[in-house]
Amino acid sequence: MATNDLVAALAADLRPVRRIAPVWWRTLMWLLISLPAVGLVAWQAGLRPDLAARFMETRFLLTEIAALLTALSGCYAALCAALPDQPGWKLALPLAPLALWLGTLGVQCWDVFLRLGPAGLALSGDAMCLSAIAEGGLAPALVMVVLLRRGGGFRATHACLCGGLAAAALGAAALRLYYRQDAAIMVIVWQLGSVALLSLVAAIFGRFFLRPAPAPILV
Incomplete structure (x- = not known):
């Protein structure tokens, strides 16, 4: 087939491509969908009576x-x-709020230790x-899979x-709204520990739910 005929044949079947929405817009969409969902989970579990306080x-x-x-x-x-x-440094953005989250709980643990000693960290x-x-x-997580598959x-x-x-992290924030476990050491070990474990599981198995990246074109 002649080159011109090949180009014409390929161009005849072209379909319009819709540009993917900006990252900030899709992040906002994720938040607007996810917040009511986790709020519903907390409401169904029963909000803690001392939540306002x-x-x-x-x-x-x-x-x-945080x-x-x-x-x-x-x-x-x-x-x-x-x-x-997108530059690789953006992948490190969650480290700052994560450090704030852990640091705030760490300060609470230290205060308890100063007041009660090792027994306070049981x-x-x-x-x-x-x-x-x-x-x-x-x-x-389901909304995230849908958004990532668009990438x-x-x-x-x-x-x-x-x-x-x-x-x-959003699930952990919702948990604090109805679960009355406020001991900082317990929150670090069981709640932040659960966040770390679930993140690791997502990193290992989540790729199976995403479409593979296109193969590079060698020139």
């Missing part, structure tokens, strides 16, 4: 804000990771946090890691 406490409010910022930056980083034109079993956070983060499929492991972090 807890929101008046600076430390509780700060940890919730969790929400971790979720938001995690979503943004995940969507950036899936696109080839741990007890609380494995239900894992299932509760997974339940709260399920809807955000190019690049850096799938990083995209799934950040996306899993976003969904789990």
